[in-house]
Amino acid sequence: MLPLNDNITMKVLLTADRTLMSNYRNDEFLGFGTTAPPNVVPEWFFQLLFFPPIKTINGIPIQAPYGLRKIEAQLLNEGFEVLTVDPDHLSKYLDDAKALGIHVMDPFGLGPASSTFFHILKTGEPYVAKHFRLLLEKPELAKAKKRGLKIIVGGPGAWQLRLRPKFVDEHGIDCILDGETEKIVGKIFRTAVEGGELPKFYEVGAKESPSLDEIPEIRNPSINGLIEIGRGCCRGCQFCSVTLRSLRWYPYEKIEKELRVNMNAGIKYAILHAEDVLLYGSKTVLPDREKVLKLHMLCKHYVETLSWSHTSMAAVASAPELVEEIAELILSDKQELWGTEIGIETGSPELVKKVMPAKVRPFKPEQWPEVVKTAAGIMTDNNLVPACTLITGLPQETEDDVIKTIELMDDLRDFKSLIVPLFFVPLGKLKDKDWFTMEQMSDLQMELLIKCLKHDIYWTKVIMRSYFKGKWYSRILSFLYWLFVRIVERKAKSVYNMPLKAETHRVKAKT
Ligand code: SF4
Structure with missing residues (x-):
């Protein structure tokens, strides 16, 4: 200093x-x-x-x-x-x-x-x-x-x-x-x-980049009790800037200090932030059961409700029992479900090989669609409700890749989730490539977009019922959501000449 x-x-x-x-x-x-x-x-x-x-x-x-x-x-x-x-x-x-x-x-x-x-x-x-x-x-x-x-x-x-x-x-x-x-x-x-x-x-x-000792603990409360439990990511996806940072997991004492700051301010909830919360403390791509459970027990000592910022399909698919154990720790009469963000990005093993081969580890790129479906089943069974991302418009993406992603979307119809299609933004190792815009969109990409919207129209209604249960603004939000869907529908019909009706699901959704 x-x-x-x-x-x-x-x-x-x-x-x-x-x-x-x-x-x-x-x-x-x-x-x-x-x-x-x-x-x-x-x-x-x-x-x-x-x-x-x-x-x-x-x-x-x-x-x-x-x-x-x-x-x-x-x-x-x-x-x-x-x-x-x-x-x-x-x-x-x-x-x-x-x-x-x-x-x-x-x-x-x-x-x-x-x-x-x-x-x-x-x-x-x-x-x-x-x-x-x-x-x-x-x-x-x-x-x-x-x-x-x-x-x-x-x-x-x-x-x-x-x-x-x-x-x-x-x-x-x-x-x-x-x-x-x-x-x-x-x-x-x-x-x-x-x-x-x-x-x-x-x-x-x-x-x-700071070492763990050089990262200070917060002194005053953070929004919604968000606290970091680690930084960096070991998976190296080409389109991501986080990948350029080294992986560091915070020790329990450091996490506890920040939990205390928020608790002392009366905050009864926490969002654990890391690029893959399920890999907390792990030196590999496999979750370390003991460390992850200890982390959640520590947090539950300070807060009533708990969510994750991000995790990965591969980590979830590799540890079904652990996800179940965490669900038992987190879910209670105060919390019906817990959320996270998670990247699907594509349904194409070929594209996985080109832009995110490590995202699928410990599995192989050829297994990616199966990994995603397995993880989706585990999450749905344990009321872990994610906002998933898909990326379209990657410079390496071919028509066949888009078809594979559309096929995966068909298989994910019963996955209680939001699946948000994102246009490629040049970041990370691809930061010198061109932006993807609506004008470049092919009919297949449009079909994918519409599929995601149909999925989200259906599941948002279901998720909102439990997520906002008992809150005074839940009816207003439902109305606004309905309004938003109508706007998108009108836009899809008038500008892109696409019909858009909510997906009919094979199984009746549990709420
Ligand atoms: S997209 Fe996610 S998994 Fe891939 S490098 Fe970035 S943080 Fe890691």
């Missing part, structure tokens, strides 16, 4: 835009609404429903995005005077701040979910992008910039800012940090408050 210059006030503010400074009514699931573009629902009402402002005390949010809390903790550890402030209350605190850090996830709506939404609906700037822009256009920021405030932007969506240098200059952004910034963020903010010259774009290389 560098010594601080005592003559300088190290006053730093941190914030994020309105779509990120929300706890989505304590349902992370609703956060997906922020990736939508404007639609028939009036904006004020859409916001009230999907991303109402987080509660604040004197403008200080009671919970904040986890990534922002990590940076807050790092800067506090380095002796800065740091305050995380709600975006609508910045003016109260800006006068004596020398630097403002802004956390971004999807600042221009170029992430896979928002860009796919945008391409299909074509109704304007997604909420995530609009609110990031509105934050930077606040008059109080313009005033503070005039007296020398430095604006530093970082977070998982920082890569998008490199694509729009004109926007960066016009909106007064001084520095963009991309990657795991714990080891350099103090140096950058110190330079900012001392009036030094900042790099316009700083990409944190592998050598600057």
Whole structure:
């Protein structure tokens, strides 16, 4: 740690835009609404429903995005005077701040979910992008910039800012940090408050990635009790940027400290964050039963409900008994199901071999469709309800690959899940390739998209019944969902000349 210059006030503010400074009514699931573009629902009402402002005390949010809390903790550890402030209350605190850090996830709506939404609906700037822009256009920021405030932007969506240098200059952004910034963020903010010259774009290389000891524990509560249990991924998919980071699992003590921070703030739920929660503590691609069970028992000591950020089809398929044991630990009268995100990406073993051969391990690429179906059965049996992703438009994708994915979708009709088709976005090892757009879509890709929509129309109704049971807004949400489906149907008919009716399922869905 560098010594601080005592003559300088190290006053730093941190914030994020309105779509990120929300706890989505304590349902992370609703956060997906922020990736939508404007639609028939009036904006004020859409916001009230999907991303109402987080509660604040004197403008200080009671919970904040986890990534922002990590940076807050790092800067506090380095002796800065740091305050995380709600975006609508910045003016109260800006006068004596020398630097403002802004956390971004999807600042221009170029992430896979928002860009796919945008391409299909074509109704304007997604909420995530609009609110990031509105934050930077606040008059109080313009005033503070005039007296020398430095604006530093970082977070998982920082890569998008490199694509729009004109926007960066016009909106007064001084520095963009991309990657795991714990080891350099103090140096950058110190330079900012001392009036030094900042790099316009700083990409944190592998050598600057923090070790476990160098990753601080959060000091203040995170949104929806999200806590990291590890970083990095061993699977190396070509289209993913996470793959460039080394794999590190947090020890129990580190996880427990963060659980305590949230528990002390009255948060009774946790979302465990890792690229594959089921591989917690494992040095291979097989789950370590003892470690994973111990992790869940530890968490259940602090919270009533528990979910996962991500896991993998291969890990689930390789450990059916373990998933069952975890279900017994998690599910209770307070929690009927638990959620996760999971990547299917394709139904084609050939494409698996080309772009994600390790995603299927310990199985072989030829087994991928079977692995997915086996995992789907295990998840459905244990009320683990995932939001799955499919990617179409990968540069290596052929017509035959799309046909295989369509066939897999047919086999997944009874899988209690959402399956979200995403257009290829150039990231990771494929970052120099071209974006995929609606204009390039073939009839087969359109058929796949429609199949996913039919699947989701059917299962969303079922999932929403148990997910939002007893909540006052469940009827409104059901209505909105119905409305959304009608819009997509109309769009599919009028623009793409495609009929769209909800899928008839072979078995009656259990709710
Ligand atoms: S398994 Fe997931 S996190 Fe890991 S490299 Fe593949 S897409 Fe990225």
